[in-house]
Amino acid sequence: MLVALIALITTVLYFVGGALLMQRLKLTAAGEPPGSRGLPRLFTLWGAAIVLHAFVLYAFLFGENADSLGVFTVVSLTAWVIAAFLFAWSFRHPIHVLGIVLLPFAGVTVALDMALSGVGPATPMDPSLRAHTLLALIAFSLFTIAAIQAAVLAIQTHMLQNHRPGGLIRALPPLSLMDTLLFHIIGWGFIFLTAALATGLFVLEDIFAQHLLQKVVFALIAWVMFAVLLFGRFQFGWRGRKAAHWTLAGFVWLFIAYIGSRMILARLLGV
Template identity: 30%
Template sequence: MEIWLPILITSLCYLTPSLLLFKKQIPDKNLTNLNALLIGIGLLAHFTILKASISFNPINLGFSNALIVTSFFSILIFWILNFNKNFNYLQPFLLIPSAFLLIIHPLFVSNHFLTTDLSPLFMTHIAIALLAYSLFTFSAYVAIFILIFEKKLHQKKKIDMILSGFQPLIEMENFLFNINKIGFILLTITLISGILFSEQLFGTPLQFNHKSVFSILAWLIYGLLLVGKRLYGWRGRNSIYISLTAFVFLLLSYLGSKFVLEIILHR
């Protein structure tokens, strides 16, 4: 029961900004500041959920915990960036699914303790990996938003009014490129550290299983996208689809395997 109170607080703090944004179609400075405050409070409550669920000694990175950790860092990235850029229109796409994940979190809690010694090297590897996943998750939300915006560009619906404060589409695509570039660097470091220290960190040498194959495929696709953008100016829907394809492979590499093993097979 103790975990339900912070879940309730976090969910309310995440859902309220989206509801207020739908109610007031063109957000003013006061509404933007209120939403920032609510999200900040939500992040604090979200962190208490992580602390209670993961326990940190030893670290429990089960399927549901991995989901709420990724959503926490994705929202934190959004919250920080939104102070300098107008990303209010991303709130419903990011906050509503995160609130849903928190509400169902207690129903899917599973134990997957990392028994490896918590050395600085190990903690650095885990932190960089989680940050990379979170950046790519945030970029996926941006990519989905761009696709929705392009589709509704000439439609006069209520959601279009919410998008009234949007940045130019080409600027959003450039921002997506920069996020993917940072995520690609972090993913590269994660893969290299995983290869070099796999036996030391996890007790087994690197194996070419579905997890490593999907991770490498995601890395290759993101790399191809970044090279295409840099050398040939790739943009538009095709580049968005390539970005989302890479994200799906990345999702399957970690969360997909955890879902099958822990939720379906109960291992």
């Protein structure tokens, strides 16, 4: 009962944080830059949501079912890592506007985890698998932030090229900084994805029996796409729309690998 109440509060805090960010964006669009006004309240709510979300996850990961990890708990844990990373980076770079999408998403995952916990398969969690899973979740979280930023960067580039600077443009950092941050995030995500794939070699026993072949293939495709993107960046200076499109394409393959394939197997094959 206590966990359910905390999960409800967490969900509300995430949505309130997203609403505050939307309000700031509307003020900026109306020509009234909010500056730092309201940011302390936003970050207080955001930080509280992360702490309470961690408590809910702790209850699921180290409670009665501590030896297994369900589908919706994986999604909720991923959302928590995303929210925590973005929260930390927002103190150094003005990218908190990305929380307009990510904070409500985190709130939804908390609610789904509470409502649907125990639905779908649970993955045994021995120490080596825990390490592999943690690396994979960090990689996926970083690439999720990168994908959101790539989408915003594509919109930002399009609006500037068409001489239509809207409220979103005013609320965002300069295009050059957004581009640099994108590849900074992709670089770290690529490191963690490589580590996750490498540790997977020691975790996987029989990819066919464990129904992981499609997951491995899709993750490798994503790895190749991000490797090509990073090579294009350093060798040919890829940026803007091209970088955004490659980022989003790679993220789609990664999403299918980590989330889509698992849910398909859970719903269609019952494994």
